[in-house]
Amino acid sequence: MAPLHRRLLLILAVVAVSGVLHAGAAFVGTPAGGDAGALLAVKASLSDPAGALDAWRVRTTGNLCRWPHVDCAGNSTAVAVEGLNLGDLALAGGFPVAVCSLSSLRHLDMSSNDLAGPLPACLAALPALETLNLASNNFSGEVPAAYGSGFPSLAVLNLIQNLLTGAFPGFLANVSSLQELLLAYNSFSPSPLPDNIGDLAALRVLFLANCSLTGNIPLSIGKLQNLVNLDLSSNNLTGEIPRNIGNLSSLVQIELFSNQLSGEIPSGIGRLKKLQQLDISMNQISGEIPEDMFAAPSLESVHMFQNNLTGWLPAMAGAAERLTELMIFANQIEGALPPDLGMNCPLESLDVSDNRIFGPIPATLCAGGKLKQLLLLNNMFDGEIPAELGGCRSLTRVRLPFNRLSGEVPPEFWGLPHVYLLELRGNALSGNVDAAIGRATNLSSLIIDNNRFTGVLPTELGNLTNLAVLLVANNSFSGTVPPSLSSLSQLLALDLSNNSLSGEIPRSLGQLKNLTMLDLSDNHLNGSIPVELGGIHDMNVLDLSHNELSGGVPAELQSLKFGVLNLSYNKLTGHIPSLFRAEQFRESFLGNPGLCYRICSKYDDVYSHRARVQMIVSILVVTAVILLLTVAWYTYKYKMYHKRAAEIDSQNSEWVITSFHKVEFSERDIVNSMTENNLVGKGGSGMVYKAVVRPNGDALAVKKLLAGSMSSKKNDTFEAEVQTLSKVRHRNIVKLFCCLTREASRVLVYEFMPNGSLGDFLHSAKAGILDWPTRYKILVDAAEGLSYLHHDCVPAIIHRDVKSNNILLDADFRAKVADFGVAKCVGDGPATMSIIAGSCGYIAPEYAYTVRITEKSDIYSFGVVMLELVTGKSPMSSDLGGKGLGSWVATNVEKNGVESVLDLKIAGQFKDEMCGVLKIALLCVKHVPNNRPSMRFVVRFLLDIKGEIKPKTLKVAEAAPAIRFGGKE
Known part of the structure; x- marks a missing residue:
């Protein structure tokens, strides 16, 4: 467009805006003019439920520069507004066009509000505007074409996470002053990147993730010599990575994951002196890894997993000096790892799983003393586990299954103090399980089945009080089942099958009330079946087959809901209890000639x-x-x-019931309960009824999804809830008994929690009822439930909507985590989400720039819940001054001390405990995800406050003061 035409357009836009502003001023009846009048018009056009703009008043226009969220420039005779900082203030409505008359405006931030409607074209006419941040709102429609011909000074354009549609605005490549272009997570129609994107010579940040981009990455991108951050992830880009990407000497971060890129990795990446992060995972890239890739001197994180890469890992990887993460799993890489890998760098995470790598495990992997995750599964590694790894005390997660490892495990390796998952299954390892295992008190999963281990199982296994999974099947262990296992109160799965164990089954195993699976089959066990096993009410699998057990089948086992019951091929006698004469148990008692299928009597x-x-x-x-x-x-x-009856049968005949626990009610009981009289709650996803069912009068919670529940999103919510809760078994996770489905309806049946949600007791008419000891108990319960999801489930489960309303309370105020409608299983790496899940006030800040979530997002949300319990305030409270709860707490603690934020109505003698929880919460809401503790440590911190575990060298008190909000840490 000719310069004259462009100038005329800008003049017309300013004239139009002036007319709108004068109309707005007349409407509000304010005599103020100039910038003050414009700001009053802005306030009048917005919904401000938090009162963030209450101080903007007619009588204070003379003190314009003292108004909150306003930055001024000029002198006493000529004052102009040059900055509006209106981000995260819960503002709603359309864009206030009066902003466009602030001719001196340089910075505008209205991000993280609830603004909707089209983007204003008039902003392009502001001659001084340098920063425009409208991210995380609900703006819709197309990006105005005027943006491509205006903005003479614009350096930062941030429209991340809106509802923008239409073709990708390639015309923004004409805004030559741009330094940061951030359009990620919008719903543009499939469009290519503009070929002239390389004309933005000043561009430093290009963040276009999840924008429906198609086609090739333009070659002109190689002209962006100032580019620091290139993020084109989660699109549909095809073709090869441009060969000239090695010319971008300023690059620090390359994010191209989750596209359809093909071809080979271009050489030259090693020339990028500043490159720290490279992620090209989840593509179709093939060929060998360039030898020079690891020559980049600043390289810290390399993600190349889930591609078609071949060849060997370059030897230069062993010389990388700053490498902390190397994730190359799910490729076709072969050969041996460099023998000095880890020798020269602070390696923290290594995952080469699902490749064809052979040879020994390098002994240098933990030379830097930082290695936390070692994942080598499904390869062909051979030889022994290096003795040096036995001294790697930083390890937390070790998975070496399905390789060709042999020899004895180093004794120190068994006792690593911080490892919570140790998986060695499917190798040829031999020797004993060393008594040092008793020092691995952080272990929650010990999986060593399908090896050649011998000797007795050490009694020190009883020291592993956090152990939830113990799988040692298919080895050659002898001796007895250690009675010390009965002290493992958290144990969910115990598999000692196919060994050479003898003696009786310890009756004390009946103390394992959380046990869901017990497999002692294919051993030489004798004696009777302990009746105490009938008291493990969550038991779903019991396999005692192929032993030498005698006596009768305990009637007490009838109280359990079995998915699998196998007592075959023993020496059992007497009659089979009546419940087990059903067809489903027909093969459960084979090979026991002394058993009768009807009541045995001498008069038969x-x-x-x-x-x-x-x-x-x-x-x-x-x-x-x-x-x-x-x-x-x-x-x-x-x-x-x-x-x-005909009406009921007509309804019930269409329902399909799927049970996940033992139930003694029918679908008719559930359907009949869904009446207005039984309605106890209603939310965005459905209605909740209280059902009292026969024969015991037990109360259940029945959640029926609303009529729109068959949309894909709601159906995904239902499927996520069922898939998650049907598998997990934990006292602090709400129990899902069954689900009912038919063509147009979905119903979930849970245990009934009579005291409702924690949110009700904090922010409704019940506020103030909970004293501190009760709040503390609720925190510990909820933390243990989340810790189970993160650390004890395989794969790990991320809840994604942790909040006080999703923590339910039973009759004794014991807490259980509920509502898994958006939960995700994440396997061994972060999950990529297409949309943001969670509730306002609880969402982790990293969602502003990525939707690749880890368990750290749950930890942030739980930190907010902790702050609610300590302060008594809601995350959306109007008296937080428009800040998030974490930011409000940190600011007030720094200015006025810790007691200024405590809920003094309940503090009393518990101030020290509340301050301790406050410090833990502030660690959980740190802005950088990696600086937040794991849920396992949150549980430890909480228990440590009351001295329920021995004090650790955890410097919580020292860490908290370093927290900063609203800026870098």
Whole structure:
């Protein structure tokens, strides 16, 4: 467009805005003019539920520069507004066009609000505007074409996470002053990147993740010599990575993951002296890794997983000096790892799983003393586990299964103090499990099945009080089942099958009330089946087959809901309890000749045919009398009952019930409960009813999804809830008994939590009821539930919507985590989400620039819950001054001391404990995810406050003062 035409457009836009502003000023009746009048018009056009702009008033226009969120420039005679900082203030409405009359405006931040409607074209006419941040709102429609011909001074354009549509605004490549272009996570239609993107010579940040980009990455991108951050992830880009990417000498970060890129990795990346992070994972890239890639001197993180890479890992990887993460799993890489890998760098995470790598495990992997995650599964590693790894005390997660490892495990390796997952299954390892295992008190999963281990299982296993999974099947262990296992109160799965264990089954195993699977099959166990096993009410799998057990089948086992029961091929005698005579248990008792399928009696052989006939006749006579006595009553009620029964049967016949626990009710019981009288709650996803079912009068919570629940999003919510809760078993996770489905309806049946949600007791009419000891108990319960999801589930589960309303309370105020509608299993790496999940006030700040989540996002949300319990304030409270709860707490603690934020109504003698929890919470809401503690450590910190565990060298008190909000840490 010719310069004259462009100038005319800008003049017309300013004139139009002036007219709108004058109309707005007349409407509000304010005599103020200039910038003050514009700001008053802005305030009038916005919904401000938090009162963030209350101080903007007509009578204070003379003190314009003292208004909150306003930056001024000029002198006493000429004051102009040059900055508006309106981010994260809960503002709503359309964009206030009066902003466009602030001719001196340089910086505008209205991010993280609830603004909607189209983007204003008039902003392009502001001659001084340098920064425009409208991220995390609900702006819709297309990006105005005027943005491509205006903005003479614009350096930063941030429209991340809105609802923008239409073709990708390639015309923004004409805004030559741009230094940061951030359009990620919008719903543009499939469009290519503009070929002239390289004309933005000043560009430093290009963040276009999840923008539906298609086609090749333009070659002109190689002209962006000032580019620091290149993020084109989660699009549909094809073709090769441009060869000239090695010319971008300023690059610090390259994010191209989750596209359809192909071809080979270009050489020259090693020339990028400033490159720290490279992520090209989840593409179709093939060929060998360039030898010079690891020559980049600042390289810290390399993610190349889930591609088609071949060849060997370059030897230069061993010389990398700053490498902390190397994630190359799920490729076709072969050969041996460099023998000095880790020798020269502070390596923290190594995942080469699912490749074809052979040779020994390098002994140098932990030379830097930082290695936390070692994942080598599904390869062909051979030889012994290096003795040097036994001294790697930083290790937390070790997975070496399905390789060709042999020899004895180094004794120190068994006792690593911080490892929570040790998986060695599917190798040829031999020797004993060393007694040093008792020092690995952080272990929650010990998986060593399918090896050649011998000797006895050490009694020191009983020291592993955090252990949830113990799998040692298919080895050659001998001796007895250690009675010390009964002290593992957190144990969920115990598999000692196919060994050479002997002796009796310890009766003390009945103390393992959380156990869901017990497999002792294929051993030489003798004695009777302990009746105490019938008290493990969550037991789903019990396999004692192929032993030498004697005596009867305990009737107490009938109280358990079995998915698998196998007592076959033992020496059991007596009668089979009545419940187990059902068809589903037909093969559960094979190979026990002494068992009877009906009640055994010494008189069985003398029963005569005549006696049986007499018994049958007697039964028939009694039955006939009963029928005659009741026929009159049924005749009288028939018509009314038949009509009602027909309606119920019509409904129930269409329902399909899927049970996940033992249930003693039918779908009719559930369907009949969904009446107005039983309604106890209603939310965005459905209605909740209280159902009291026979025969025991137990109360259940019945959640029926609303009529729109068959949309894909709601159906995904239902599927996520079912897939998650049907598998997990923990006392602090709400129990899902079953689900009911039919063509147009979805129903979930949970245990009933009579005290409702924690949010009700904090922010409703019930506020103030909970004293501090009760709040503390609730915190510990919820933390243990989340810790189970993060550390004990394989794969790990991220809740993604942790908040006080999703923490439910039973009759004793014990807490359980609920609502798993957006939960995700994340395997061994971060999950990439297409949309942001969570609730306002609880969402982790990293969502502003990425949707690749880890468990750290849950930890942030739980930190907010902790702050709620300590302060008594809601994350959306209007008296937080428009800040997030974490930011408000940190600011007030720094200015006025810790007690200024405590809920003094309940503090009293518990101030020290509340301050301790406050410090833990502030660690959890740190802005950098890696600086937050794991949920396992949050539990430890909380227990340490009351001295329930021995004090650790955890410097919580020293860490908290270093927290800063609203800026870099």
